[in-house]
Amino acid sequence: MDPLAFVIAVAALGVGAGVLGALFGLGGGIFLIPALTLLFHVNIRYAIGASLIAVIATSSGTGAAYVRDRLTNIRIGTVIQVATVMGALLGAYLAGLLPARWLYIVFGSLLLYSALAMTQAVMLRLGVELPDPGPPDGLATRFGMAGAYHDAASGELVMYAARRVASGTAVMFAAGIVSGLLGIGSGAFNVLAMDVLMRLPLKVSTATSNFIIGVTAAASAGVYFARGDIHPLLAAPVALGILIGAGIGTRLMLRLRSRTLRLLFIPVLLYVSVAMILRGIRS
Amino acid sequence: MIARAPRTLEDAVGRVLLTGVVVAALVIALGLVLLILVGTDQRALLAPLFSASTDAPARPPALGSLLAGILRGHPLSVISLGLLLLVLTPVARVLVAGIYFAQHGERLHALISGLVLALLLLGVVMGATT
Numbered sequence: 553m554d555p556l557a558f559v560i561a562v563a564a565l566g567v568g569a570g571v572l573g574a575l576f577g578l579g580g581g582i583f584l585i586p587a588l589t590l591l592f593h594v595n596i597r598y599a600i601g602a603s604l605i606a607v608i609a610t611s612s613g614t615g616a617a618y619v620r621d622r623l624t625n626i627r628i629g630t631v632i633q634v635a636t637v638m639g640a641l642l643g644a645y646l647a648g649l650l651p652a653r654w655l656y657i658v659f660g661s662l663l664l665y666s667a668l669a670m671t672q673a674v675m676l677r678l679g680v681e682l683p684d685p686g687p688p689d690g691l692a693t694r695f696g697m698a699g700a701y702h703d704a705a706s707g708e709l710v711m712y713a714a715r716r717v718a719s720g721t722a723v724m725f726a727a728g729i730v731s732g733l734l735g736i737g738s739g740a741f742n743v744l745a746m747d748v749l750m751r752l753p754l755k756v757s758t759a760t761s762n763f764i765i766g767v768t769a770a771a772s773a774g775v776y777f778a779r780g781d782i783h784p785l786l787a788a789p790v791a792l793g794i795l796i797g798a799g800i801g802t803r804l805m806l807r808l809r810s811r812t813l814r815l816l817f818i819p820v821l822l823y824v825s826v827a828m829i830l831r832g833i834r835s
Numbered sequence: 836m837i838a839r840a841p842r843t844l845e846d847a848v849g850r851v852l853l854t855g856v857v858v859a860a861l862v863i864a865l866g867l868v869l870l871i872l873v874g875t876d877q878r879a880l881l882a883p884l885f886s887a888s889t890d891a892p893a894r895p896p897a898l899g900s901l902l903a904g905i906l907r908g909h910p911l912s913v914i915s916l917g918l919l920l921l922v923l924t925p926v927a928r929v930l931v932a933g934i935y936f937a938q939h940g941e942r943l944h945a946l947i948s949g950l951v952l953a954l955l956l957l958g959v960v961m962g963a964t965t
C-alpha cells in the first residue's frame with residue numbers, strides 16, 4: 553500500500569473510531585485494534601500502542617465538550633480514576649509477559665463478555681430513561697459523588713447521586729487492568745459499572761467514563777513508549793482522526809437516543825469479538 | 836456585566852483539555868507535513884508495522900536524542916513530541932483539578948489527585964526501567 557494512502561486510510565478509520573468512542577464512552581480502541589490488525593494487517597503490538605494514543609485523544613477531545621456541558625462529573629471521576637490507574641499499571645506490567653496470540657483471545661473474550669453484559673443491561677432496563685434517585689450510600693456522600701446536569705433532550709434538570717460506590721470501584725480496578733493489558737480504554741466496563749451498579753444517568757456514565765479513560769491510558773503510556781510499541785507514523789494519523797471524530801461524536805450524543813445506539817452496537821461487538829478470538833486460535 | 840466570570844472547576848479543567856488537544860494536534864500535523872516535504876523513505880519507515888514478528892520491536896530513541904531530533908526539525912521527532920503532549924494532557928488536567936481542590940478547601944479530593952499524580956509518576960518510572 554502506498555504510504556500516503558495508508559496514512560489517510562488510518563486517519564479516516566480514526567474519525568470513525570472517534571465518533572463511536574465519544575458516543576459509547578469507550579475510547580475507540582475497541583474498534584481500532586480489530587480494524588488495524590484484521591483489515592490493514594498491522595502487528596498487534598503496534599495496533600495496541602496506537603490504540604492507547606487513540607484512547608487518550610478520545611478522552612481529552614470529548615472531555616473538553618462534556619465537562620463544559622456538565623455531563624462529566626469531575627468529582628466522581630477523580631475518585632474512581634484511582635482504581636483504574638492502579639489497575640492500568642498492573643496490566644501494563646503484565647502485557648510484556650504475554651504472547652500476542654493470548655492477547656487476541658483475551659481481548660476477544662472480553663469483548664464477547666461486554667456484548668453479552670450490554671445486551672442484558674439493555675433488556676433489563678429497556679424502558680428506563682433515567683435511574684430512580686435512590687439514597688446515595690455513605691461513601692458517595694463522603695466523597696461528594698453527586699451532581700446535576702441540564703438534559704438537552706428532555707429539557708429537564710437531572711439530579712443524581714452515586715450508589716454502591718465500593719462494588720463500582722472494584723469493577724473499575726478490573727477495567728484498569730484490562731486497559732493496561734490491551735491498550736483499550738475498557739470503557740464498556742466503566743459504563744456498565746456506573747450505569748448498572750452506581751446507577752448514574754447514562755449520559756453522565758458515558759461522559760465520565762470518557763473522562764477517566766485518558767488518565768488510565770496515560771498511566772501505562774510510559775511503559776508502551778519505552779517498549780517501542782508506539783509507532784509515530786501509525787499513532788499520528790490515528791490521533792488526528794480521533795480528535796476530529798470525537799468533535800463530531802460529542803455533538804451527536806446530545807441529540808441521539810443512547811438506547812437505540814446501544815441496540816445497534818451489540819451486533820457489532822459480537823461480530824468483532826468472535827473475529828478476534830478466531831484469529832488468536834488460528835495464529 | 837462582569838468582564839470575567841469566576842472560574843469553576845469545570846471551566847479550569849475544560850480549558851486545560853481543550854488547550855492540550857489543540858496544541859498536540861497542531862504539532863502532530865506539523866510533523867506529518869514536514870515528513871511529506873522532507874521526502875524520506877516512508878515505505879521503509881512503515882515496514883516494521885506489517886512485520887509478522889511479535890518480538891519486541893527496536894528500542895525507541897532516548898529522550899536526549901528525541902530532543903536533538905526536534906531541534907533539527909526531524910519529522911518523526913516532531914510527531915513524537917506531539918504524541919507526548921497528547922499523553923500529558925490528561926496528566927495536566929489531574930494537576931489542575933488537584934490545585935483547584937486544594938485552593939477551595941476540598942482536602943480529600945486534593946489528596947486523591949495527588950495520589951493519582953504519584954501513580955502516574957510510578958508509570959513513568961516503570962517505563963524507564965522496562
